[in-house]
Amino acid sequence: AAGVIQSPRHLIKEKRETATLKCYPIPRHDTVYWYQQGPGQDPQFLISFYEKMQSDKGSIPDRFSAQQFSDYHSELNMSSLELGDSALYFCASSLEQGVGETQYFGPGTRLLVL
Amino acid sequence: AQKVTQAQTEISVVEKEDVTLDCVYETRDTTYYLFWYKQPPSGELVFLIRRNSFDEQNEISGRYSWNFQKSTSSFNFTITASQVVDSAVYFCALRQDSSASKIIFGSGTRLSIRP
Numbered sequence: 001a002a003g004v005i006q007s008p009r010h011l012i013k014e015k016r017e018t019a020t021l022k023c024y025p026i027p028r029h030d031t032v033y034w035y036q037q038g039p040g041q042d043p044q045f046l047i048s049f050y051e052k053m054q055s056d057k058g059s060i061p062d063r064f065s066a067q068q069f070s071d072y073h074s075e076l077n078m079s080s081l082e083l084g085d086s087a088l089y090f091c092a093s094s095l096e097q098g099v100g101e102t103q104y105f106g107p108g109t110r111l112l113v114l
Numbered sequence: 115a116q117k118v119t120q121a122q123t124e125i126s127v128v129e130k131e132d133v134t135l136d137c138v139y140e141t142r143d144t145t146y147y148l149f150w151y152k153q154p155p156s157g158e159l160v161f162l163i164r165r166n167s168f169d170e171q172n173e174i175s176g177r178y179s180w181n182f183q184k185s186t187s188s189f190n191f192t193i194t195a196s197q198v199v200d201s202a203v204y205f206c207a208l209r210q211d212s213s214a215s216k217i218i219f220g221s222g223t224r225l226s227i228r229p
Binding site for chain 2: 031033035041042043044045048055056058088090092102103104105106107108110
């Protein structure tokens with residue numbers, strides 16, 4: 001079965017640079033979620049989109065922005081990168097955004113900021 | 115307040131032993147879902163199970179079983195006859211009606227299975 005695709009899988013950036021992470025949800029899934037997992041931490045919710053509209057917002061820094069496109073893929077844009085942004089970034093998708101829908105996670109993008 | 119507590123930070127057992135991972139949750143919602151995810155060393159998050167707040171039936175899937183008890187707000191996960199491939203970090207998670215988008219994760223339990 002098709003899974004969530006994230007690209008790139010690994011990314012190395014310098015401080016103050018920008019980065020764009022991409023997420024392609026499971027076919028027919030219309031809801032996308034972004035999570036950040038720091039080293040040794042549990043994943044923290046950043047933001048979600050349902051039918052191309054932002055549906056919820058968590059602890060996402062103002063330096064980050066995201067959007068969902070007409071084909072339901074999503075991009076997380078990160079600017080003025082800081083050392084503390086080094087983390088594993090997960091995208092998840094679900095069929096609709098209801099509380100009962102399972103979020104299926106992609107393999108993650110490992111971002112290292114030097 | 116909503117919270118998921120996994121008190122066991124690390125567990126190490128010998129292969130073929132049974133092991134139970136504890137999970138205690140807090141929520142004021144009457145409608146919520148509980149999940150378990152597995153994160154192997156490769157890093158991906160693998161969905162294992164979903165249970166809604168109105169269904170307290172225990173579930174068994176092969177060597178895995180889950181015990182949901184609303185009276186104690188617990189959703190424990192047992193691996194029977196553990197194998198080395200079960201070594202991973204296991205996260206218990208909560209998704210509640212009042213904040214439907216986000217999943218709240220516990221801090222995870224690192225399970226090591228020794229051959």
